[in-house]
Amino acid sequence: MNTADKVETVRWVGDVDGQLVLIDQTLLPVEFREITCGTLEEVWEAIKVLRVRGAPAIGIAAAYGVCLGLQPYAAADHDSFFDRLDEVVKYLGESRPTAVNLFWALRRMEKLAASLRQSASIREIRLALLDEARTIHEEDRRMCHAIGRHGADLLTHGQGVLTHCNAGGLATAEYGTALSVFFTAQDQGKQVHVFVDETRPLLQGSRLTAWELKQRGITATLICDSMAAQVMREGKVQAVITGADRIAANGDSANKIGTYSVAVLARAHGIPFYIAAPSSTFDLSIASGAEIPIEERASDEITHGFGKPTAPEGVAVYNPAFDVTPAELIKAIITERGVIDPVATETIAACLGEPG
Numbered sequence: 001m002n003t004a005d006k007v008e009t010v011r012w013v014g015d016v017d018g019q020l021v022l023i024d025q026t027l028l029p030v031e032f033r034e035i036t037c038g039t040l041e042e043v044w045e046a047i048k049v050l051r052v053r054g055a056p057a058i059g060i061a062a063a064y065g066v067c068l069g070l071q072p073y074a075a076a077d078h079d080s081f082f083d084r085l086d087e088v089v090k091y092l093g094e095s096r097p098t099a100v101n102l103f104w105a106l107r108r109m110e111k112l113a114a115s116l117r118q119s120a121s122i123r124e125i126r127l128a129l130l131d132e133a134r135t136i137h138e139e140d141r142r143m144c145h146a147i148g149r150h151g152a153d154l155l156t157h158g159q160g161v162l163t164h165c166n167a168g169g170l171a172t173a174e175y176g177t178a179l180s181v182f183f184t185a186q187d188q189g190k191q192v193h194v195f196v197d198e199t200r201p202l203l204q205g206s207r208l209t210a211w212e213l214k215q216r217g218i219t220a221t222l223i224c225d226s227m228a229a230q231v232m233r234e235g236k237v238q239a240v241i242t243g244a245d246r247i248a249a250n251g252d253s254a255n256k257i258g259t260y261s262v263a264v265l266a267r268a269h270g271i272p273f274y275i276a277a278p279s280s281t282f283d284l285s286i287a288s289g290a291e292i293p294i295e296e297r298a299s300d301e302i303t304h305g306f307g308k309p310t311a312p313e314g315v316a317v318y319n320p321a322f323d324v325t326p327a328e329l330i331k332a333i334i335t336e337r338g339v340i341d342p343v344a345t346e347t348i349a350a351c352l353g354e355p356g
Contacts, residue, residue, distance in 0.1 A: 008021075008023075008174075009022065009023050009025075009052065009054075009057050009169060009170050009171070009172070009173070010022055010052060010057055010060045010061050010064070010137065010173070012064050012067075012130070012133070012134065012137075013036075015130075016067065016071075016123075016126050016127055016130050017071055017074075019036050019037060019038045019068070020036070020037040020038075020043060020061065020064045020065065020068060021034050021035070021036050021037075022034065022035055022037060022046055022051055022052045022061065023035075023051075023052075023170065024046075024051045025050060025051055025052065025053055025170055025207075025208060026049065026050060026051055028170075028207050028208055028211055029207050029208070029210070029211040035051065037065075037068065038068070039068060040065055040068050040069035040088060040091065040092070042068075043061060043062070043064070043065035043068060043069075043092070044065070044091060044092060044094075044095050046061065047061060047062065047065075047092070047095040047096055047102075048095045048096065050202065053166075053170075053171065053204070054166065054167065054170060054171020054172055054176075054243070055099035055100065055101040055102070055171070055243070055244070055245040055246070055277075055281055056101050056140045056143075056144075056171060056172040056173065056177070056278060056280070056281075057170070057171050057172055057173070058095075058096065058099050058101055058102045059099070059101030059102050059104060059105035059136065059140075059280065060105065060133070060136055060137050060140060060173060062092045062095075062102050062105050062106055063105045063106075063108070063109055063132065063133035063136045063137070064133045064137075065088070065092050066085070066088055066089065066092070066106065066109045066129060066133070067126070067129055067130050067133055069084070069085075069087075069088035069091070069092075070084060070085065070088065070126060070129070071126075072084075073122070074122065074123065074126065075122075076122065078117060078122065081122050081125070082113070082117065085110065085113055089106045089109070089110050092106060093106055096295055097293045097295050098245050098246060098254055098292065098293060098294060098295045098321065098322050099245040099246060100245065100246040100247075100280075100281060100282075100283045101245075101280050101281060104280050105136055105280075108132065108136065109129055109132055109133070112128060112129060112132050113125055113128075113129060116128055137173050138173070140172055140173040140174075140278065140280075141172075141173040141174045141175075142336070143278040143279070143280075143336035144169075144172050144173060144174055144175040144176055144177060144180045144278070144336075145174070145175055145180065145184070146336035146337075147177050147180050147181070147276050147277075147278065147334055147335060147336050148175055148180030148181055148183060148184030149184055150334050150335070150336070150338055150339050151178075151180065151181030151184070151241065151274070151276055151334040151339075152181055152184040152185040152187075152188055152190065153339075154181070154239065154272075154274065154332075154334070154339070155181065155182075155185050155190060155192055155239065156190065157189075157190045157191055157192075158191060158192070158193075159192050159193070159238045159239060160192070160193045160194075160195060160236045160237045160238055160239075161182065161192050161193070161194050161195070161237065161238065161239045161240065161241060162194070162195040162196075162197065162228060162231065162232070162237045162239075162240045162241075162262065162266075163178050163179070163182075163194060163195075163196060163197070163205070163209060163240070163241055163242055164197040164199055164205060164225075164240075164242045164255070164256060164258055164259050164262050165197070165199045165204045165205055165209070165242065165243065165255065165256035165258075165259070166179075166199070166204040166205065166208035166209045166212070166243075167179055167209075167242060167243025167276065168180075168183075168208070168209060168212040168213075169212060170208050170212060171208075171243065176212075176243070177243040177244075177276040177277050177278065177334075178241045178242050178243045178276045179209065179212060179213070180276065181241055181276055181334065182194055182213070182218055182241075183216060183218075186216065186217075186218055191219065192218070192219070193219045193220075193221065193236075194213055194218060194219065194220045194221070195220075195221050195223055195228075195231055195236065195237055196209050196210050196213065196220055196221065196222045196223065197223060197224075197225050197228060197258065197262065198222060198223065198224050198225055199225065199256060199258060200225055200257075200258065201301045201302045201305055201319070202301060204256065205222070206222050210222050225258050225261075228261075228262055228265055229265050229268075229269075232265055232266065232268075232269040232271060233269065237269075237271055238271065239271060239272050239273075239274065240262055240263070240266045240271060240272070240273045240274065241274045241275075241276055241334075242255050242256075242259050242262070242273075242274075242275060242276070243255060243275070243276055243277055244275045244276075244277040244281050244333075245281065245322060246281060246283050246292050247275070247277060247281050247282045247283065247333065247348075248283060248286045248287060248288050248289050248291065248292060249282075249283070249284045249285075249286060249287050249288070249345050249348060249349070250287060250288050250289075250327050250344065250345045250348070251327030251330060251333065251340070251343035251344060251345070251348055252288050252289025252290075252292070252324050252325065252326055252327050253275050253277075253289070253324065253325050253327070253330060253333070254289060254292045254294070254322045254323070254324045254325075255275070255322060255323070255325065256321070256322060257320055257321055257322055257323050258323070259323060259325055260323040260324065260325045260326075260329075261323075263325040263326075263329040263330065264329065266329070267329050272331035272332075273325075273329055273330055273331055274330070274331055274332050274333070274334055275325075275330055275332075275333045275334065276333075276334040276335075277333065277334070277335065278335060278336055279335055279336060279337060279352055282348065282352060284348075284349070284352070287345075289324035289325075289326065290324075292322075292324055294320050294321070294322050294323070294324075295320070295321040295322060296318075296319055296320050296321065297319045297320075297321045298319065299317035299319055301319055302317050302319055303315065303317060327343045327344065328343075330343045331343075333348070335351060335352075337351050337352065338351055
């Protein structure tokens with residue numbers, strides 16, 4: 001069954017008192033299972049432990065999480081309702097610190113509610129918030145397809161392309177960001193050969209990206225992260241495309257740990273390195289990647305990968321979940337609004353319609 005273009009990573013079921021349904025990505029590729037989140041705490045847990053992951057998908061889930069968190073306050077007065085909204089936004093914002101889409105979506109929900117505080121009933125505000133979450137969801141779907149159209153123009157039939165982590169439909173509303181480029185190229189009749197980094201320590205490349213590409217019938221070869229240099233040296237890769245979780249005003253881009261290494265290798269081998277990300281992933285409030293907070297995750301992700309001990313007991317561990325690729329290593333950033341090339345503060349501001 002070809003499921004990659006049908007799968008819904010995140011979906012809302014029901015009306016304003018409905019529930020959030022997610023694919024539990026911690027179980028892939030062995031098991032495809034959906035889970036139902038009926039409480040705010042369940043959404044927070046799903047984001048924290050990576051049942052839902054990928055910056056856009058996290059933002060969408062958080063928007064729906066706001067709706068869930070407010071359900072018990074349907075009969076509250078305005079002051080109590082908005083106090084609860086503040087609590088919900090703060091709580092969800094503490095789930096993962098690096099992906100800017102999370103905070104972008106939460107701010108958007110908060111801003112809408114504030115605009116209605118004086119003129120609408122609690123039920124009207126709740127309905128408007130659910131509509132906003134659905135709008136965020138649909139906007140991401142459209143942005144992913146637009147990114148794919150712009151990015152596919154950069155690829156030619158028969159190329160080898162390397163990607164790191166997972167930036168496909170599982171990380172977004174549909175099609176993805178980096179993977180959207182490959183899916184759209186396929187739609188256009190271009191065949192590409194995708195080399196998939198396994199992406200240690202949680203193997204999002206081997207568990208998720210390889211699964212999505214296989215579902216779509218795209219030629220894919222899985223490699224260990226440490227093999228990327230050799231694959232490039234052998235001339236099997238002509239481009240690298242990854243996603244991003246936060247992009248600073250100057251183009252410095254945070255993505256899954258190991259992305260920076262791939263960018264350095266691509267530069268050493270004269271291979272263009274591209275980032276594919278929607279405009280919502282840009283954080284123009286920070287000048288450079290030095291200001292991006294880097295999430296550090298539990299040591300047992302490395303010492304007990306998927307439950308099996310792989311290191312001596314008590315060894316010291318450093319486990320940053322992300323790294324930052326400097327803008328000077330990025331050939332271009334593919335957005336739904338077009339391709340940013342060269343990558344610089346001025347070109348980014350011009351593309352996003354922001355003052356330079």
